[in-house]
Amino acid sequence: MIRAGRISTPSLYSGGPIVTADELPEAPLAAVLKLERDGVAFFRRANAVAADPRVRELFERLARSREESARLLEVAASKAGIHITPKGRATPYPFEAVAKVECYACGYVADEIPASCPQCGAARYAFEKEFTKAAVWGTALSSGSAVAQAVEDAIPRADGDLRLALEDLLQRERALLREAEGELAAARL
Numbered sequence: 001m002i003r004a005g006r007i008s009t010p011s012l013y014s015g016g017p018i019v020t021a022d023e024l025p026e027a028p029l030a031a032v033l034k035l036e037r038d039g040v041a042f043f044r045r046a047n048a049v050a051a052d053p054r055v056r057e058l059f060e061r062l063a064r065s066r067e068e069s070a071r072l073l074e075v076a077a078s079k080a081g082i083h084i085t086p087k088g089r090a091t092p093y094p095f096e097a098v099a100k101v102e103c104y105a106c107g108y109v110a111d112e113i114p115a116s117c118p119q120c121g122a123a124r125y126a127f128e129k130e131f132t133k134a135a136v137w138g139t140a141l142s143s144g145s146a147v148a149q150a151v152e153d154a155i156p157r158a159d160g161d162l163r164l165a166l167e168d169l170l171q172r173e174r175a176l177l178r179e180a181e182g183e184l185a186a187a188r189l
Helices: 026-049 054-081 135-155 160-188
Strands: none
Touching: 026 054, 026 135, 026 160, 054 135, 135 160
16 A cells, blocks of 8 residues: 555565555656756756847746746655655657757867857857747647656546645646647747
């Protein structure tokens, strides 16, 4: 029997239920938390390398949203006596798009944006990446869909305040998805 994130183990011959790791409430919660934390990392990194200030602002807003969702999930799980370690699904975030920066003047590649290019002396902005609004909202849509699915998977295994927190998280995610769909449609016009 599962109570507050713990398994009570019946004696070997009691005929009690056998609970596998995938059936624990922690498994789907860990997948949600991983997606949220990956989102924070991706959107913050994209913010750091983006050229357009409006796009940077959008990346920061998306990072704050993921950060707040992760915090709410961790608080609700903690109150339920459940410790969550992020793990699970493959990430929907295109980290490869922001992993390295390249000087558009000479092609020098770096992990971080330098003050100036060590190879050709080009200014910092030579390393900044251009992201279209469609690309940003497309990432928000694909990652939001993955988060919403993970939350939907977690809800049936949760109860009490944790379930309420997940339902709230799902509503927030659906609102973000609607916004992303609308913005993506507008960006493609």
